[in-house]
Amino acid sequence: MGKGFCALFKKDCRMLVSGKFFLMAIGFLILYTAYVNLGYIRFMQMEPYNVYLYDPAGIQTEKSPLVQIVSSMEDMDTALLSDANGVGLDSSTGEVRVVLYKGAEHVDRHRADYALSLLEPSASPAPEVLGTNTPEQKARKEITCELLFFELAAVGFLGIAAVLFKEKGMGVIRVHAILPARKDLFLLSKLAVFLLSDLAFAVLLTLLNVGLADGAAVLPAILLQTAILSLMMALVGLLCALLLKDFRQFTLAYLVIAIFAATPVFLSANTSIKFDWIGYHPFYHVYMGLKNAYFGTAISSVYYAGTVGAILLLFLVVRLAFHREIGKEG
Amino acid sequence: MRGLKYQLKSVSRDKFCLMTFLLPILVAVALNFMGSIDLSTLGELHFGVLENDLSPQTVTWLERYGPVMAYQTPEELTAAIKEPSTNVIGVNANGDSIKTAISGDELDIFQQAAATLPALYEQRAEAELVKVLTLERPDILESFQYIFIPAVLIVAMFMGCTFNAMNIISEKEDGVAFVNEILPMTPCQYILQKVVVGFLFGSLSSIITACICFQLSWNHWGLMLALILLSSFVAALIGLFTGKLSEGLMIGVVYIKIIMLVFIAVPVLCALIGVSGPLAVVCNIVPSQPAFDGIMALSAGNMGTAAKDAGILTVHAAAWFLLYVLTAAPRRHR
Numbered sequence: 001m002g003k004g005f006c007a008l009f010k011k012d013c014r015m016l017v018s019g020k021f022f023l024m025a026i027g028f029l030i031l032y033t034a035y036v037n038l039g040y041i042r043f044m045q046m047e048p049y050n051v052y053l054y055d056p057a058g059i060q061t062e063k064s065p066l067v068q069i070v071s072s073m074e075d076m077d078t079a080l081l082s083d084a085n086g087v088g089l090d091s092s093t094g095e096v097r098v099v100l101y102k103g104a105e106h107v108d109r110h111r112a113d114y115a116l117s118l119l120e121p122s123a124s125p126a127p128e129v130l131g132t133n134t135p136e137q138k139a140r141k142e143i144t145c146e147l148l149f150f151e152l153a154a155v156g157f158l159g160i161a162a163v164l165f166k167e168k169g170m171g172v173i174r175v176h177a178i179l180p181a182r183k184d185l186f187l188l189s190k191l192a193v194f195l196l197s198d199l200a201f202a203v204l205l206t207l208l209n210v211g212l213a214d215g216a217a218v219l220p221a222i223l224l225q226t227a228i229l230s231l232m233m234a235l236v237g238l239l240c241a242l243l244l245k246d247f248r249q250f251t252l253a254y255l256v257i258a259i260f261a262a263t264p265v266f267l268s269a270n271t272s273i274k275f276d277w278i279g280y281h282p283f284y285h286v287y288m289g290l291k292n293a294y295f296g297t298a299i300s301s302v303y304y305a306g307t308v309g310a311i312l313l314l315f316l317v318v319r320l321a322f323h324r325e326i327g328k329e330g
Numbered sequence: 331m332r333g334l335k336y337q338l339k340s341v342s343r344d345k346f347c348l349m350t351f352l353l354p355i356l357v358a359v360a361l362n363f364m365g366s367i368d369l370s371t372l373g374e375l376h377f378g379v380l381e382n383d384l385s386p387q388t389v390t391w392l393e394r395y396g397p398v399m400a401y402q403t404p405e406e407l408t409a410a411i412k413e414p415s416t417n418v419i420g421v422n423a424n425g426d427s428i429k430t431a432i433s434g435d436e437l438d439i440f441q442q443a444a445a446t447l448p449a450l451y452e453q454r455a456e457a458e459l460v461k462v463l464t465l466e467r468p469d470i471l472e473s474f475q476y477i478f479i480p481a482v483l484i485v486a487m488f489m490g491c492t493f494n495a496m497n498i499i500s501e502k503e504d505g506v507a508f509v510n511e512i513l514p515m516t517p518c519q520y521i522l523q524k525v526v527v528g529f530l531f532g533s534l535s536s537i538i539t540a541c542i543c544f545q546l547s548w549n550h551w552g553l554m555l556a557l558i559l560l561s562s563f564v565a566a567l568i569g570l571f572t573g574k575l576s577e578g579l580m581i582g583v584v585y586i587k588i589i590m591l592v593f594i595a596v597p598v599l600c601a602l603i604g605v606s607g608p609l610a611v612v613c614n615i616v617p618s619q620p621a622f623d624g625i626m627a628l629s630a631g632n633m634g635t636a637a638k639d640a641g642i643l644t645v646h647a648a649a650w651f652l653l654y655v656l657t658a659a660p661r662r663h664r
Contacts, residue, residue, distance in 0.1 A: 024584065031591065039599050048442035080465075098462040106374050108464065110395040110443065110450075113457045117449045124448035125424070127441070131412050131433035138414055138435035162583070263360075270415050295414050 004181035008189035016193060019166060021159050025151075025201055029208075032147045036209045040143045041136060050086040051115040052079045059091055064118040087115035133295070137214060141294040142270060144209040148202055149287050152226065153262060154254070157233045160194055161250050164241035177326040187315070187322060191234050198230035199223055210294070221293035228307045229286055235314040242321040282310075337497075337527045351493070351535050354486035358479075358539040375443055378410045378418045388428065391454055392421060419444045427451060479543045480625040481594055484618050486539040487561040488593050490532025491569035492586055494524055498573025499582040521570070521654065528566030533559055550628050553636045557628075560643035561621040567650040568617075597622030617646045 016022060053060060053067045054076050060067075067089070070076045076088045080101060088099035096119065098112045133141070167173065176186050206215040206222055244250050265287050268278040278284050285303060292299050375396035379389065380403075392398045399418070401407040411420045412433045417440040420431035428451050430444040450457070501507045510520065536558045544554070572589065576582035596616040599605075600623075605613060613619045624639030 020584070027588075031595070035595070035599075048439050096460055098460055100462070100464060102464045102466055104374060106394065106396045108462075110375060112460070112462050113395075113450050113453075114443070114446055116457050116460055117446055117453055120453065122449045122452060124427075124446065124452075125429050127419075127430040127432045127444040127447075129434040130408055130420075130431055131435050133414075133433070133435040135435050135437055142414060158583070291414070297412075 005185050005189055008181070008185055009192060012189050012193040015163055015167065016197070019159075019163050021163060022197065024159060025197065028151060029201065029204055032151070032205060033208045036140065036143050036147070041139055049111050049114060050079075050083055051089060051118050052076050052086060053089045053091060053119075055089075055091040057092070057094075059094065060089075060096075060119050062120055064121040067118050085111070087111050089115055089119065137210075140210050141214075141218075142291075144206055145287075145291050145294045146266060146270070147209075148205055148222075148226065149229070149290055150262065151201065151205070152198055152229045152233055153283065157237050158254055160234055160237035161241055161254070164190070164238060165250065168241055173322075173325055183323065183326065184319065187238065187318060190238065191231060194234040195227060195230050198226055202226040218294055218296055221296070221299075222290070225286075225290040225293045228311070229290065231311050232286065232307075232314065235311065235318050238318045239314070239321060242318065242325050337523050338530075351489060351531050354482050354489060354535055354539050355542070357482050357485075358542040375440070376416055376418045378407050378420045380404060380407055380422065383423050384421065384428070385423075388421075388423075388451070391451070419447065421447070424448070480622050480629070481598055483536060483539055483543065483558075483625055484561075484593060484597065484622055485590070486536040487532060487558060487621060488565040488568075488590065488618060489535050490528035490562045490566035491572065491589060493531050494528035494566050494569025495572035495576065495582055495586055497527065498524070498570065499576050499579055502573075502576075503579060517655075524570055525563070525566045528569050529559075529562050532562035532565055536562060544629065550631075550633070550636075553633065553640060554625070554628055556640045557621055557624045557636070557643065560640060560647050561617060564617045564643065564646045564650050567647075567654055570654060592616060593618035601626065614642050617643065617650075620646070 048066070051067045052070050053063065054070050054073055068079075070079060070088075073090065073092070076090070076099065080086050080088050080099065084101045085103070086100075090097040090099055096116065098115060100108060100111055100115075102108065103111075173186075176183070202222055203219065206219060209215075210218070240250050262283065264278060265281060265283045268284060269287050269291060285306070289299055289303055289307070377392050377396060377398045379392070379398055379400050381400045384392075389398055389400075398421075399410065401410060407420055408431075410416070410418050411431055414433075414435065417436045419440065422429050422431065428448050430447050432441060432444045434441075436444075498507070501510070537555075540554060540558065568589065572582065572585050576585055593616065596613055597619045600610065600613050600619060620639040620642040624636045624643075627633075627635035627639065
């Protein structure tokens with residue numbers, strides 16, 4: 001059995017090499033790393049609002065150094081036009097007047113009051129810091145988690161299906177029906193190949209983008225979540241390859257999964273936008289599992305029980321579909 | 331004309347092509363829908379308080395700045411503050427004043443808001459007396475959408491590439507490519523028919539997407555139309571190349587994905603990093619860069635830059651057409 005498994009495993013590896021699967025994975029790894037380090041980290045910065053003060057008579061003597069002085073109302077208009085989030089304070093008439101461009105109602109109120117507070121700064125107690133991550137660490141963990149999920153659930157999934165459809169087209173399943181090896185080995189070797197390549201991808205992506213020290217600390221938990229997601233996606237990919245007629249039909253299913261299933265999950269899990277129904281979305285829980293692993297948050301045992309159950313169920317369904325396919329071919 | 335009719339008929343039966351045509355439109359609708367309800371709340375402050383800790387007046391005051399969520403226990407409040415997807419600021423009573431708690435991984439703007447909140451609380455009475463003049467925002471794209479909408483439009487414009495590549499690959503797979511070789515049709519007719527299919531669908535998809543996303547004046551629309559038509563033409567030609575080079579459907583899909591990634595990544599990264607100088611000129615080799623730059627310029631009302639980008643796209647269109655005629659098309663004579 002071990003020998004049969006090794007032979008199948010080697011064959012699958014060769015198949016992936018010839019299908020440029022590893023090359024594509026390395027390409028995506030370079031692209032993601034460049035995006036995180038050159039683009040995302042620089043993009044994810046939001047400075048506090050700029051406050052511009054027009055005070056020709058010099059009444060505001062206690063103002064904070066954060067306040068920027070402008071010499072005329074025209075200068076203030078120009079500054080606000082180029083910095084629509086900024087707040088203008090006009091003190092030319094003796095009384096202070098706040099000038100700002102309209103945004104969200106709550107934010108506008110805060111901007112106005114914040115700007116006024118800078119005119120008479122008072123020493124308030126510094127906020128208590130409860131977490132351990134810096135903004136950059138958080139941004140790095142968040143985007144790496146998103147990219148890993150996207151890679152496993154969308155890009156890797158496409159690769160898996162491409163390889164399987166190729167095998168199906170070449171008649172490998174038909175050949176396998178008459179081989180003197182256990183039928184389940186065909187499925188297990190596929191799962192093992194994709195699992196190992198996904199784990200290697202997860203290690204490299206995490207260490208390159210989260211950092212060696214931070215990444216290594218959370219790596220075991222991430223690998224566990226990667227294994228869960230990788231097994232699920234490989235099994236769904238296998239099922240699609242066995243049930244759907246051709247790769248073209250599959251690309252339709254893939255487009256729907258990649259765009260419409262993943263977008264609400266990303267929105268709910270990463271922003272303050274929370275959909276009421278997101279709890280019923282299976283991807284959401286898997287994504288949150290991965291995210292919790294990156295941030296070192298505890299994951300409930302119910303989730304693990306659910307994922308093990310889902311993987312077993314998927315495996316049984318794939319096994320059934322595979323035996324049906326072999327029967328058809330035979 | 332009859333050949334074109336057959337081409338259109340063949341594409342209309344291809345679900346994949348229709349899906350790629352509809353996809354940018356659906357995303358544009360989703361972006362517009364999201365823009366109208368959700369994105370403004372992303373910059374909002376969210377507060378977490380303990381039940382029965384703050385006075386009702388303080389909670390009402392906090393609600394002026396953003397939603398307030400009450401938690402039963404300090405542990406629940408701490409978990410909500412630490413939750414990485416939100417920027418919840420914890421607010422506790424501190425004698426007559428308040429004190430705040432944050433996770434420490436928030437963006438500067440939220441950390442600053444938490445640091446100054448107790449001062450705002452102390453000055454709340456004076457702040458209410460101050461006059462606030464709210465100006466209408468100039469007609470620019472919302473900050474969160476400004477980069478997504480041109481990116482979606484770029485995808486729509488370059489859908490012609492997908493149409494043509496998939497169309498030619500499936501012709502190859504079905505053996506129609508061999509039949510085409512012996513049809514009484516000149517290479518020019520062939521190119522024209524193939525380009526027109528991708529060009530028509532790509533332009534149509536982009537025009538609908540642009541109508542959903544942009545509210546432009548009529549003179550701006552002229553330039554926008556020029557940008558759309560030129561990019562769609564270039565994309566249709568690149569699609570022909572991709573189709574020619576692809577050996578099978580799977581390789582074709584990989585090529586299309588790579589082209590699409592380059593088309594989106596180059597202009598978006600250029601815009602985010604703010605590339606200038608010789609590198610910016612080099613980036614114009616990717617046809618989506620002048621298209622993206624032109625759309626951004628149009629949305630900011632900069633007609634000069636948009637016209638320059640339309641010029642670059644015209645050069646692209648001529649160069650790609652010549653390249654195709656000189657390299658790929660003559661093979662059909664053999």
